[in-house]
Amino acid sequence: MSQQLTTSPVAPAATPLPVGRSGRTHSPRYKWGILGIGVVAQAAFSAAFQGIPMASAVLQSDYRYSTGQLGLVLAALTCGAAVTEIIWGLLTDRFGERMVLITGLAGTTACLAAATAFLVPTGGYTPPSWLLSAVLLLAGALGGCVNSASGRAVLGWFPPGNHGFAISLRVAAVPLGGAIGALALPALAMSVGFRGVFGFLTAFALVATVVIVCWLDEPPLPAAGHRNTTVSPLRRWKIWRISLSAFLLDFPQFTVLSFAAIYLHKVHGVGITAISGLLFVVQALGAVSRVWSGRWTDSRGGRHRRTLVIAYSWIIAACFVGLALCQSGPAWIAAALMVVAGLLSCGWHGVHYAEIAIMAGKERSGTALGLENTMVFAGAFLTPLIIPGILSATNWPVVMLLIGAVPAVLSAVVMPREGK
Template sequence: MGQVVDETGSSGGVRANHRWKVLGVGFAANASFSAAFSGIPTTAVFLRHGYHIGNGGLGLVLGMLGLGIAVSELPWGLLTDRWGDRRVLLLGLLTTAAALAAMAGFVVPHGTRAPGIVPLALGLLAVGLLGGSVNGSSGRAVMAWFREGERGLAMSIRQTAVPAGGGLGAIMLPALAAHLGFVAVYGVLAALCAVTAWFAWRWLHEPPVAAAPATHQATIDDENAASQPQTVSPLRDIGVWRVALGIGVLCVPQLAVVTFATVFLHDFGHAGVFAISATMAAVQTGAAVARVWSGRWTDQHGNRRQYMRACSVLTALLFALLALIAAGVGGRHGWTTVALAVMIVLGGVSASAWHGVAYTELATLAGTRRAGTALAMGNTCAFMTLFVTPLAIPPLLAAMSWPAVWAIASACALLALPVFPRPSRAAGYGSRVRA
């Protein structure tokens, strides 16, 4: 599936700069789905009220969204490596749009009547199962169209779509839920997925092969073959598994912010809807900027593994500080609400900045032909965390307190340090040699 580039800059009849359109499609696909899985939790206060559920029920329904993604990621990834990026991404986006449209039609509160927790949980589970197709298929497409030395930046731009979409959701969805109800929330999300599917149909294609003379060929897969045998399955590669498991552990503090920071700021910090939306939008905006910078910086320095491990330590420190500030607030508010919001932003950005770098590392270890499977392994671990984290927080709150929640998040971030592979001095781009 290597990209063939001739001297005119064309790629089998497709201009070389077409790869940026492919990246744009990958960005839009991730952003549209992220607006759902990161945006819906920002409506947590309205979910509790509209569907008549408590914190435990809230954790369950949000966890079902993560469970759906976690369960489906690996099958979607294997299917992507078999069918190709275009078919899987189109299928996933269109069926996700259909599931969200069905929720807008049948699983929304009307006045004092609520559909109940079971239809809501099943609906979000279906959205997760179908949307799990997006990451592996879009990531494989980007890896196929870009070369080593560009991939860190390209994959980080694609991963930037996750906080960008989450930020869009944080700005739009609470206001929509407050003024127009959840029919507008699910309807807008369905429309985003459908529009992105049109662009994918228009622009996303497999890179052409054998379209130029052999003397002019420069394939991406040849670059991968020098560093990773294509016959080795990522499922049997301990280096790939260590990166994937490290992703899952380091996602705990990030997803604690995504799923329950709005509840924390509302219940503990007594922040209003505008302040909460602004805080969550700042988290996602900061994470987007940090991901692009991270990808470019690690491309230039060849230090992906060092960067991932450094983010683990920094995130642990920031969440430990958040726990200390929350413990010292007591019953006082005012300026302390601002301090809590600032720490949520700093911790959330640090806990998200490394994503593009880690997924580039996964795909590089596996090789382009197996990138769909490797990326799915990482996302399976990440979204299993999205399932477990919101389920764990309510009982932790009942047994302990918010400072304890953030302290545990800090410990999880630190736990990622020994899980991630150590850097190798022989690795040209910081990553190629297994630990």
């Protein structure tokens, strides 16, 4: 008589829960919490360095600064970030994201609190432009930590197949913070003055610092005895070329973010409230573009990131040529061209950052993102310094060509092609 054997189905092994560098075990959804922390930190800093220029017309009036002094103040935050980005990237790769973010954002909060208390016009006193610039320079130098540190944390917690999408979501916090600044800061400046502006930014930075202290755990370190043999991003020419394209694309971006308000108001007579709304649209659509591009390129195995950046560059150049030609044209055409140029010049960052971080590898991504952000903030720093000089010697059409169109064309040429 035959004997029938039966076997019980074997349950699949449970997926191990992720363990952070602190040794704590986390839910599989914890990576989304890390992404949220990165978004809050980045948005807090972005609201300052992109939001203050959106209130530039009110700042110039309230502080009674010349165009040159205004350019110095607007450039200070970005200059501070530019000179420290590589340092923050190297420190992040060496000591981890948590220490870097807490140190930098706590310092930024303190600087903005000092501006709130001591650097606003009161009665007959107007703070000198050099002093306001110095405090904002220090705030930028400390706040620049969020760019490489939060990006590295996101890259460490997400699996490779989602790197482009995750980095794009984190980078979308830049226009998100800029959109918050575009809505809040000009309104605060006109209603309660710049004490309200700096007070709002201080509170935002403080919230980001508390969130990091309470909830950020770092991704686990490599196994004991692991030796990092990856070539430093600073020694790879292709990574330098990608960073240089980011530097060039920053000129059209910050032409829009820093001087669109003044251009549209003085040349085409557009009201401050309408300009605020247009710049909000630029930032919001720029954020959507960053997320969409990261998702789209991830769905194609990470291909076409460079091609997308090149296509954006050519369209941006065409928009600025249009702006140069419509100096005396209808305001709505100038506004439409400015919005398209602005949203695309704010929309390339997601795939750009993902490409350079993935090329460098997780353990070197802090340095690569630091290099990228050095270039980004260098362009953001130089743009508001160069434009007043060109304006004093020529006119707005020349600005649109030299600072908008030409750098965008050069970016398309410098960016390495796919597979090269």
